[in-house]
Amino acid sequence: MVDLTQHPVKAVYGLGALGFELVRFPIILIKFLVLGRQHPSWTLRQAITVHAFFSGLWHVSKVQVATPLPLTPEQEKERFVVIKPAKSDAYKGPLRSNKDIVPVEIGATWFPAPLTTGSDKNTKVVLHIHGGAFVTGDGRTAASGPMAKKLLKHTPATHVFCPQYRLSTLPVSKTSNPFPAALQDSLTSYLYLLNDLNISPKNIILSGDSAGGNLAIALLRYITDYGSELGLPAPSSALLWSPWTNPADTSGSYVHDNRNYATDYISPPFTAWGTTAYAGEGGDKVLSQPYVSQKNRTFKTGVPMFVNTGSGEVLYFDIVEWAEKMKEAGNDLQLDIEENVPHDILLLGHLLGFNQEAVNMAKRAGEWLRGRV
Template sequence: MAPLITYHPFKGIYVLLAASLELARMPLWVVKYVTSYGRQNPKYTFKQAFGTRFLYAFLQHVAAIQFTTPLPLTPGAEKDRFITISPASSDFYKGPLDSNPDVKPTTIGATWYPAALSASVDKRNVTVVLHMHGGAFVHGDGRTEGTGYLASQLLKHSGATHIFCPQYRLSTLPASATSNPFPAALQDTLTSYLYLLHTLQIPAANIIISGDSAGGNLILSLLRYISDHGADVGIPAAGGAFLWSPWVDLRDSTTDNFSRTNSNYSTDYLPPNFTIWGSHAYAGPAGISSLNNPYISHLGKPFKTATPIFMNTGGAEVLFFDDVKCGEEMAAVAGNRVTVDVEPDVPHDILLVTPFLGFHDAVARCAKRAGEWWKNVKTV
């Protein structure tokens, strides 16, 4: 894998100072979290409490110097599990996906788990999870180092035979015509779905579209797009959708008020500057007023979808309240099939970060419930 940090002399100085500061703090964290009384949540283990605090500090510094994730279109460590995908015909990218003349569909990479889907396999006997990774639209790539654990849990418990993780374009700052603002990531999400449908000829009923955090936002946006434009351009609804701690409203994340006034702020690892970075970068040159777009912020804007939805959120994460409210709004739409699933006493997006934090039992429970939900969906 390419290095996480894009080198710059001033960034190097910052990294040295930040590392020194956090190393000095670590003994204090050990003392504080050695008993349950000092932990963010008394039900956290020492590893979970320490890991949550460490991850908060790490993401805070990542956002401070805006570390970038390289997105090469070469296989790397993934070897033959990595492929490239070309965009579909421009006829499929309508409305919001054609709203910025500077942002056009492009070739992207993607990683298969546990192996690339063979062309000779009977597609009627597979279930593919198309998973869009989290990272606040500014971080991550869907490759094994970051998404391998999540993929392994879904393969083990959800009933899927294959997981397909694209590396969609990431947004950057300063905002510009080439900084990959909205709708770049959403275009890549549609490109990935159309690849499964058209190139691999996988029946839509055998595809679960899935996403964690910012990736969950993209899946909701894809569902909305199919609802609004699918019939016109011939895009069928997916068989199901998994949403893992979806970031459903970017409007409140442009300042630190949302996080710091949230009653779950102390039990989560999301620092305010990380989501501020992501929301401003995804908005791009259009500015933060564009975050009110229903294809970016879904809270308060429910829509009808033919795809059943399983929405999982953590009871100790800052997005918990928005997730539950959004799920209830979607469930209230006539004809929608929405299950809001809450795992108590866990922070944000545990499927992604548990290798660092140690919420393995909770991840297994969530993935198993998703698998049971999918079994029930298929029998309806």
């Protein structure tokens, strides 16, 4: 089988994919104009952009385009900081499950400006863990800026802090950053806010979208399991945006056979890339444990949760099931559903033609947060 991730095959595939998409675009356009769109309520722009994003993400996943993670400021300038890991004994249990994965320095981006002290009681920080199937994304301005702006405008947040956690890569190896690398870095970011900046946990709002939502849930579980032992306090609340709750399902069927497949941009090559890389050499055994796959793994946390999903995304059914079971377990959880939108609209709504829907979601989260932070 030809390896599409290696040059020159990678470049040839890229040119071929571009030509293929250009040739078939007029056919897709006629289909949307004459036969109908992915959803009858969608505009032509929404139909075209979701289709384009689906196709682009499919091809990017086939060749596994890497995301560079430099520890230099770039365009973020003073808003980009490099943070050191906490003391070694802060990382226990599942965060030490792979002897080759140890905490490291990571970068992070502040919005709208860097925060150097948490002494102001009016300071409210959203610690947002970005999505990208554990294999793409970086939390910097280009990717996370529009999302951060919405949270700053429509919620009580005064600052948004986006860590640049290690991404998993293929082929798997001892240095390909599988689990628990990203979770270690998520904890590093939280401890940085608590210990280095002395921000009260009451003023920290944990947030995450897609795979970042998975990491946020795993971090809440870690605080539940090890918080008392470590003296690790919980954040005030959590915002979970289209969280990926079941990476253990590697069949691809839950994507392709899903009734929402036509109204989403998620595809089997993308999820397979993410799960294979994040599992690393441990394979399915890693994915099936509760710090990765939360399906049917409820736990009780004192942290109130706002869980958002789009009714048109393939993860909708898993998210609703998980949210309902977490409520049954006694958690303070509000499930928020945006009708007829695809995956992770808070992050991508401005690109896909669903910006107003993303704004509405942020406003509802803001209303929910008031009185909780």
